[in-house]
Amino acid sequence: QVQLVESGGGLVQAGGSLRLSCVVSGRAFSSVAMGWFRQAPGKEREFVAAISRSAEYIAYLDTVKGRFTISRDNAKTTVYLQMNSLKPEDTAVYYCAAGLIASRSVRDYAYWGQGTQVSVSS
Numbered sequence: 001q002v003q004l005v006e007s008g009g010g011l012v013q014a015g016g017s018l019r020l021s022c023v024v025s026g027r028a029f030s031s032v033a034m035g036w037f038r039q040a041p042g043k044e045r046e047f048v049a050a051i052s053r054s055a056e057y058i059a060y061l062d063t064v065k066g067r068f069t070i071s072r073d074n075a076k077t078t079v080y081l082q083m084n085s086l087k088p089e090d091t092a093v094y095y096c097a098a099g100l101i102a103s104r105s106v107r108d109y110a111y112w113g114q115g116t117q118v119s120v121s122s
Contacts, residue, residue: 001026001027002026003025004098005022005023005025006021006022006096006114006115007021007023007116008020009094009118011119013120013121014086014122016086016120017082017084017086018086018118019081021079022078022080023078024078029072029074029077031053032098032100033050033053033099033103034072034096034102035048035050035096035097035104036049036050036081038095039093039095040093043092045095046061046092048060048068048094049061049068050070050102051072051079052102055072058070059104064090067083067086068081068083069082069084081094086118088122090120093115094115095115097109097113098110098111098112099111
């Protein structure tokens with residue numbers, strides 16, 4: 001019943017910025033924790049960031065700390081990932097996910113978006 005729709009991906013030069021959005025429907029947005037993951041070709045899906053229901057807890061992959069910011073807007077039932085100072089290594093399909101806890105594990109998220117491509121050129 002819970003649906004997640006992502007947007008905001010695209011092609012940017014190294015050092016540029018993108019903001020990803022994920023709109024959640026089918027369940028009260030305030031009842032779920034949200035996470036962002038990414039998957040590059042030939043690699044496993046990787047944790048990027050997570051935010052708790054109350055936004056009191058946030059977590060980031062070490063390599064994106066200081067560059068990426070996760071946030072949520074309960075009125076719009078939307079979670080965001082602001083990505084600054086992008087690097088070619090950030091190139092991947094980015095997925096948003098909803099679950100009961102703000103975990104770093106893909107196993108703890110029951111609902112997933114379709115993914116949005118982020119490509120960073122050198």
